[in-house]
Amino acid sequence: MLKKGLFRNPKNELEGSGKRRKSVSDKKKAEGMKAQFVCPVCKENMAWNEFAENYFVCDCGYHYKMGARQRIDFIADTGTFRELYADLTSKDILSFPEYAEKLKRAQATSGEKEAVICATAKIAGIDCAVFTMEGDFMMGSMGSVVGEKITRLFEYADQNKLPVVGFTVSGGARMQEGIISLMQMAKTSGAVKKHGDNGGFYLCVLTNPTTGGVTASFAMEADIILAEPGALIGFAGPRVIEQTIRRKLPPGFQTAEFLLEKGFVDRIAPRSEQRELVGKILSLHEKRR
Amino acid sequence: MNNAYEKVKLSRAKDRPTALKYIENVFEDFIEFHGDRYFADDPSIVGGIASLNGIGITVIGIEKGAGTKEKIRRNFGSPNPEGYRKALRLMKQAEKFSRPVVCIVDTSGAFPGIGPEERGQGLAIASNLMEMMTLKTPILSIFIGEGGSGGALALAVADEVWMLENAMYSVISPEGCASILWKDSKRVKDAAESLKLTAQDMLELKVAEKIIPENKKDFSVMSRYLKKHIVEFLKEKQRLDIQTLLEKRYQRFRAYGEFFEK
Numbered sequence: 241m242l243k244k245g246l247f248r249n250p251k252n253e254l255e256g257s258g259k260r261r262k263s264v265s266d267k268k269k270a271e272g273m274k275a276q277f278v279c280p281v282c283k284e285n286m287a288w289n290e291f292a293e294n295y296f297v298c299d300c301g302y303h304y305k306m307g308a309r310q311r312i313d314f315i316a317d318t319g320t321f322r323e324l325y326a327d328l329t330s331k332d333i334l335s336f337p338e339y340a341e342k343l344k345r346a347q348a349t350s351g352e353k354e355a356v357i358c359a360t361a362k363i364a365g366i367d368c369a370v371f372t373m374e375g376d377f378m379m380g381s382m383g384s385v386v387g388e389k390i391t392r393l394f395e396y397a398d399q400n401k402l403p404v405v406g407f408t409v410s411g412g413a414r415m416q417e418g419i420i421s422l423m424q425m426a427k428t429s430g431a432v433k434k435h436g437d438n439g440g441f442y443l444c445v446l447t448n449p450t451t452g453g454v455t456a457s458f459a460m461e462a463d464i465i466l467a468e469p470g471a472l473i474g475f476a477g478p479r480v481i482e483q484t485i486r487r488k489l490p491p492g493f494q495t496a497e498f499l500l501e502k503g504f505v506d507r508i509a510p511r512s513e514q515r516e517l518v519g520k521i522l523s524l525h526e527k528r529r
Numbered sequence: 530m531n532n533a534y535e536k537v538k539l540s541r542a543k544d545r546p547t548a549l550k551y552i553e554n555v556f557e558d559f560i561e562f563h564g565d566r567y568f569a570d571d572p573s574i575v576g577g578i579a580s581l582n583g584i585g586i587t588v589i590g591i592e593k594g595a596g597t598k599e600k601i602r603r604n605f606g607s608p609n610p611e612g613y614r615k616a617l618r619l620m621k622q623a624e625k626f627s628r629p630v631v632c633i634v635d636t637s638g639a640f641p642g643i644g645p646e647e648r649g650q651g652l653a654i655a656s657n658l659m660e661m662m663t664l665k666t667p668i669l670s671i672f673i674g675e676g677g678s679g680g681a682l683a684l685a686v687a688d689e690v691w692m693l694e695n696a697m698y699s700v701i702s703p704e705g706c707a708s709i710l711w712k713d714s715k716r717v718k719d720a721a722e723s724l725k726l727t728a729q730d731m732l733e734l735k736v737a738e739k740i741i742p743e744n745k746k747d748f749s750v751m752s753r754y755l756k757k758h759i760v761e762f763l764k765e766k767q768r769l770d771i772q773t774l775l776e777k778r779y780q781r782f783r784a785y786g787e788f789f790e791k
Contacts, residue, residue: 329789334725338710384786391783413678413700415710418724419736422678422700423785426686429658430779437663453700455651456639456679461659475651475679476641480705484641494646504649 277304295511303448303468303511307350308357308374311407315515316361316370324358324369325392328385332416339416342378350376354385355410358393363405364519366526369397372407373454379411382454386414387424390458394431394440403441403522408459411477412452425457432461441525443518445509446473446496464521466509467496473505534721536728537703539695540674541637546748547606548590548633549575551673554752555759556581556588556631564615568648571612572603573640576619578628582760587623589616589684590633593674606675607640610653613683617657620664629667629763632684637702639680654683661686662782663775667766669759671741672696672728688766688778691739691758692728698736699726735784 275288282300295314296304306314312321332339347353355377359370371393373380382390390406397404413421436442444462446455448471455475459465467473474494482489492498499505509517539545552559556579563570576589593606616632623630639650661668670687676698692698701709703721708714731737739758744750766774 327789327791331787331789333787334723336723337719385788388786388788415701415706415724418700419698419726419731419734420785420787422682422698423736423782425679425682426658426662426782427785429655429686430662430782433659433662434779453679456654456683457658458655460649460652460655473651474646475639475654476646481641481643481646485643489643493643502647502649504652 297511301469301510303470305375305409305448306511307376308352308355308372308407311372312357312359312361312370314511315363315372315405315407315518316359317363317365320360320362322360324360324396325389326353326357328389329353330383330385330417333384333420334416334418336416336418342416346377350374352377354389355380355382356386356389358389360396360402363522364515366519366522367402368522369393369400369402369404370406371404373409375409375449378414380409380454381411381414381421382424382428383414383417383421384424387421387427390424390428391431394428394435394442398431398435398438398440401440401527403443403525404435405518405522406442406444406458406462407447408444408450408454409447410450410452410454410459412454422453425453428458429461432458436461436463439527441522443521445514445518446505447471449473451475451477460504465505466507466514466517467499467505469496469508469510471496473499532722533724533727534703534718536695537697537721537726540697545674547595548592548635548673550595550748551633551671551752551755552579552588552590554748555755556586559588562619565611565618567614568611569609571609571615573606573608573636574612574616576616581756581763584763585626585628587619587628587630588633589619589630591636591681591684593635604640606636607638608636608680609640609642609645610648610650613639613653613657616684617660620661620668624664624666627666629669629766630664631759632668632670632687634670634672634676634681634684635674635696636677636680637675638677639683654679657683658686662779665771665775667763667774668778669762671755672698672737677702686778686782688774688781689738689762690731690736691741692731692737693741694728694743696728697726698728698731699724 277286277291279298281302352374355374357372361370442462443464446467450459450473559579561577575592579588591606594600594603668687670685670690672692703717706720707716728740
């Protein structure tokens with residue numbers, strides 16, 4: 241559906257500003273007729289290909305989900321992506337009911353081996369270690385593999401003096417690996433700390449949704465935290481909170497904008513501005529030799 | 530088969546001794562300190578200094594409260610962010626004055642509410658995980674009852690974790706697991722079994738180093754046992770230079786996880 245390099249080289253300023261492009265080839269139009277995106281917020285229809293060219297953002301500002309590989313394509317300079325630790329796959333360590341089948345299904349539906357992709361890539365010409373999470377893989381949950389890949393990436397970035405740029409989307413720790421999933425929170429936090437203590441720079445973009453054990457570990461541990469508009473970000477999920485306090489949550493609770501107001505994220509970063517913004521921030525963190 | 534859920538019930542039993550009882554019986558001269566210096570004092574977490582055989586210790590515990598009134602005041606041992614921030618403040622103080630840290634863990638989890646989300650529950654836990662990993666003093670965490678997820682881990686990035694015989698430690702409560710995975714609260718027992726959350730499981734999975742035998746009839750037997758072993762732990766850890774201690778702590782957590790490669 242999405243061609244590699246689709247987001248490369250905006251032809252003009254407008255293209256990067258979130259405006260819908262008007263000129264679409266007849267062929268693309270025909271494809272678009274088959275697949276329409278209906279925005280859950282404003283209910284407008286949009287052709288899929290047009291929607292994809294608009295970084296999966298509706299004209300009303302709604303940010304639709306983006307796959308881990310689409311993210312990397314989106315943020316990295318063309319042809320600079322080198323995947324790391326791609327061979328790691330999960331093991332049903334506790335013989336947890338239905339886990340093995342769920343893993344297989346997740347691999348089939350997402351087309352990924354696990355819920356995170358790690359890589360080295362250039363962003364705005366700067367060498368980085370990058371991770372992007374895959375929401376379609378068991379809700380981006382963190383088990384041994386996600387924990388191990390994130391930890392290795394930070395250790396690699398520490399050894400090679402690279403900044404880390406990450407995009408989170410996660411329902412939290414993966415129940416099916418029990419306490420070992422919980423331990424990944426401490427494990428990743430240790431690696432983030434080591435990278436940071438040695439002067440490494442870490443930028444994280446929180447996307448919809450980022451909750452639970454990922455929020456309470458590497459998502460919130462970045463030097464600079466950006467968030468996509470409207471993203472749900474929190475520790476406890478809204479349903480759990482409602483059940484606990486037995487009342488409805490106020491509108492806008494736990495959104496990116498709410499976190500900005502409360503002082504927990506540095507900036508809201510619409511997708512159309514992310515490449516430029518992340519590039520600028522990275523260039524200001526380049527080490528002088 | 531349903532042994533695990535029986536243990537969960539024991540770990541939550543109403544008459545189970547809470548953190549303060551351990552603190553008062555195992556240590557001497559406990560002086561409680563309050564507040565996170567930013568927002569408030571969280572009664573769910575108690576902390577301060579005490580002595581153990583003449584050694585100064587920083588002690589921090591999650592306190593569920595004994596009796597209904599106390600339980601309500603202490604939010605049933607479900608901490609708010611300011612509780613975790615108070616704990617971190619006291620740990621940093623322990624580092625400064627070279628005091629070892631002993632944490633007593635007993636919580637169903639960090640409190641899921643409006644206030645804690647507004648004040649950064651996720652960040653508070655994350656900060657403790659990061660800072661404890663490199664805290665330059667020995668840390669011991671003892672689970673006396675429930676060890677509920679991130680809210681327990683935020684006081685358990687330690688050099689060793691000990692579990693009381695009937696304590697539990699889990700990524701999610703068996704109730705939460707059954708309702709999310711199977712939409713069936715009746716499968717709580719299956720969930721408890723599948724999650725592998727008992728003290729014995731923790732020993733097998735190398736999440737804990739020691740199981741502390743319980744003595745329901747005579748609390749002093751347990752507190753003497755704990756005292757003896759904590760003293761030994763401190764002796765052993767204080768022999769290590771700080772860099773070795775921290776490297777061991779990092780590797781302790783680095784080793785968790787099993788997967789296929791290729």
